[in-house]
Amino acid sequence: MASINLIASASYVLHSIKASSKSSDHSKDGFPLRNKNLFRMNARGNLRKLTIANVANDVPVVSQPSLGKETLGDQNHVAWTSVRQHRWHGELVVEGETPDWLNGSYLRNGPGLWHVGDHNFGHLFDGYAMVVKLQFENGRIIAGHRQIESEAYKAAMKHNKLIYREFSEVPKADNFPSYIGELAGLFSGASLTDNANTGVFKLGDGRVICLTETQKGSIIIDPTTLETLGKFEYTDSVGGQLQSAHPIVTDTEFLTVLPDLINSRYLVVRMERGSNERKVIGRVECQGGPKPGWVHSFAITEHYIVVPEMPLRYSVKNILKAELGPLYAFEWLPESKGFVHVMCKASGKIVASVEVPLYMTFHFINAYEETDEDGRVVAVIADCCEHYGDTTILEKLRLQNLRSFAGQDVLPDARIGRFTIPLDGSPYGKLETALDPNEHGRGIDICNINPAFLGKRYRFAYACGAQRPCNFPNALTKVDLVEKKAKNWHEDGVVPSDPFFIARPGATEEDDGVVISMISEKNGGGYALLLDGSTFEEIARAKFPYGLPYGFHGCWIPKK
Numbered sequence: 001m002a003s004i005n006l007i008a009s010a011s012y013v014l015h016s017i018k019a020s021s022k023s024s025d026h027s028k029d030g031f032p033l034r035n036k037n038l039f040r041m042n043a044r045g046n047l048r049k050l051t052i053a054n055v056a057n058d059v060p061v062v063s064q065p066s067l068g069k070e071t072l073g074d075q076n077h078v079a080w081t082s083v084r085q086h087r088w089h090g091e092l093v094v095e096g097e098t099p100d101w102l103n104g105s106y107l108r109n110g111p112g113l114w115h116v117g118d119h120n121f122g123h124l125f126d127g128y129a130m131v132v133k134l135q136f137e138n139g140r141i142i143a144g145h146r147q148i149e150s151e152a153y154k155a156a157m158k159h160n161k162l163i164y165r166e167f168s169e170v171p172k173a174d175n176f177p178s179y180i181g182e183l184a185g186l187f188s189g190a191s192l193t194d195n196a197n198t199g200v201f202k203l204g205d206g207r208v209i210c211l212t213e214t215q216k217g218s219i220i221i222d223p224t225t226l227e228t229l230g231k232f233e234y235t236d237s238v239g240g241q242l243q244s245a246h247p248i249v250t251d252t253e254f255l256t257v258l259p260d261l262i263n264s265r266y267l268v269v270r271m272e273r274g275s276n277e278r279k280v281i282g283r284v285e286c287q288g289g290p291k292p293g294w295v296h297s298f299a300i301t302e303h304y305i306v307v308p309e310m311p312l313r314y315s316v317k318n319i320l321k322a323e324l325g326p327l328y329a330f331e332w333l334p335e336s337k338g339f340v341h342v343m344c345k346a347s348g349k350i351v352a353s354v355e356v357p358l359y360m361t362f363h364f365i366n367a368y369e370e371t372d373e374d375g376r377v378v379a380v381i382a383d384c385c386e387h388y389g390d391t392t393i394l395e396k397l398r399l400q401n402l403r404s405f406a407g408q409d410v411l412p413d414a415r416i417g418r419f420t421i422p423l424d425g426s427p428y429g430k431l432e433t434a435l436d437p438n439e440h441g442r443g444i445d446i447c448n449i450n451p452a453f454l455g456k457r458y459r460f461a462y463a464c465g466a467q468r469p470c471n472f473p474n475a476l477t478k479v480d481l482v483e484k485k486a487k488n489w490h491e492d493g494v495v496p497s498d499p500f501f502i503a504r505p506g507a508t509e510e511d512d513g514v515v516i517s518m519i520s521e522k523n524g525g526g527y528a529l530l531l532d533g534s535t536f537e538e539i540a541r542a543k544f545p546y547g548l549p550y551g552f553h554g555c556w557i558p559k560k
């Protein structure tokens with residue numbers, strides 16, 4: 001890595017000369033261009049003239065609502081600070097070289113603003129959504145970020161206060177009737193947020209949608225300008241208010257799980273490419289009670305859908321409180337036990353519902369079918385980032401805790417938990433640790449795989465890991481589930497996000513490709529990082545004009 005970097009930076013010439021084009025020039029995607037000519041020499045010694053929109057340290061402030069004031073601790077990191085402005089767009093200077101074949105856009109969604117006026121949000125999951133773009137084009141990186149204009153965000157900007165319920169925040173009722181109104185709005189969904197801050201997905205028909213766990217928080221954006229185009233309206237009558245934040249999206253379909261708090265079950269639904277209509281594949285009746293477990297994500301194999309039922313359950317009692325409890329809308333009910341269900345994708349029939357040890361996960365990594373020597377499927381294997389059946393991680397993700405890191409190691413341990421779910425009718429499944437968690441610093445979350453291995457036996461997972469002491473995953477890790485080893489990337493003071501794998505076209509090896517991550521630095525800076533998917537060494541980095549807040553999940557939109 002060091003040698004690649006040295007060559008690249010030594011041969012890098014950046015030269016700005018007087019503007020020659022008119023000030024009204026616009027880039028292909030409609031953004032105004034700043035008049036700058038830049039020359040860049042690549043590692044092969046070719047000098048190339050670039051017309052650059054906005055480069056690092058040259059940041060125009062666009063017209064935007066006031067950001068108000070955010071109260072920060074003295075140990076604050078840019079990863080936990082609201083973004084400096086609502087939007088920006090420009091070209092980044094690349095150190096190193098991006099592969100010739102990497103043409104397309106990486107989009108990443110996550111929180112951008114954690115305060116409204118002078119009110120500070122409490123939790124990492126509360127922030128108003130911001131999408132970041134890295135558009136790779138013939139060795140160049142055009143970047144940008146923009147707030148998503150959800151109803152929740154627009155209302156907060158207009159009234160300078162919280163109007164809708166966020167993950168950990170309930171708007172203060174001014175009087176008793178407004179308290180009753182808020183409660184009624186919970187049942188109709190009217191008072192729930194549509195702040196689509198968790199994931200971003202390219203649907204098979206090309207539409208790009210941002211999501212959160214409320215169904216109304218499904219918003220279509222323009223992947224080039226990042227402009228909010230409107231709500232994604234489900235045209236079916238499936239009903240309910242909630243959804244998993246992690247649908248499984250392929251070129252042909254969109255599969256997701258909807259928790260049903262009234263009937264204590266989950267609906268598994270499919271929406272075909274080009275459609276807005278979800279159809280029910282099947283239902284999973286909860287085995288424990290009184291309500292379904294939190295279903296942030298789930299997994300699939302080639303023939304099955306793996307639906308988790310965690311003992312961390314939705315709690316109507318907590319949701320109805322004016323002040324949410326320590327686990328927000330959820331409660332930890334160990335006596336209600338933990339289960340995993342397996343549904344046949346084709347028929348919707350449940351083929352296994354097994355009790356497993358208590359578990360706590362946000363993210364499933366992948367799942368696959370285990371066959372015997374005659375090729376019969378005997379078990380389903382499902383892997384997740386598992387927090388040892390402990391919900392403390394939710395408390396650690398409070399902004400106050402993230403902002404007060406003073407060197408003590410406080411990140412709770414996490415591992416890759418591997419479920420084995422037998423399909424022979426036995427009532428119990430296994431949960432084991434897939435590899436020594438010290439390999440990834442006993443921290444692991446926000447995981448990705450090579451999408452060609454979705455639902456299939458696979459070997460590699462990319463995730464955020466830990467270099468202790470830390471209070472949050474501060475490393476990137478490539479886990480080899482066969483060799484039971486990990487390769488790690490870390491630099492002092494970094495907060496990396498969503499290591500996203502993109503396969504090289506024509507690749508035959510699972511890890512032949514690149515991994516993209518956006519890094520927030522302790523000095524307030526930030527950069528896009530490219531690692532080699534196989535060696536896990538740095539190929540390139542490109543600095544943003546300023547560091548961005550932490551983000552959750554991304555997607556890849558290949559160039560047409």
Ligand SMILES: CC(=O)/C=C/C=C(C)/C=C/C1=C(C)CCCC1(C)C
Pocket residue numbers: 125126165166167192193197198212213214242245319329
């Ligand atoms: C960012 C992330 O991982 C999770 C976000 C979850 C959200 C926004 C949950 C929202 C909810 C409400 C607004 C009301 C009660 C239910 C619940 C789904 C927790």
Ligand SMILES: CC(/C=C/C=O)=C\C=C\C=O
Pocket residue numbers: 198362393414443444445446472473552553
């Ligand atoms: C950032 C996170 C967990 C970190 C644990 O170590 C979870 C994010 C969930 C939302 O997508």
Ligand SMILES: [Fe+2]
Pocket residue numbers: 198245246296362363552553
């Ligand atoms: Fe997630």
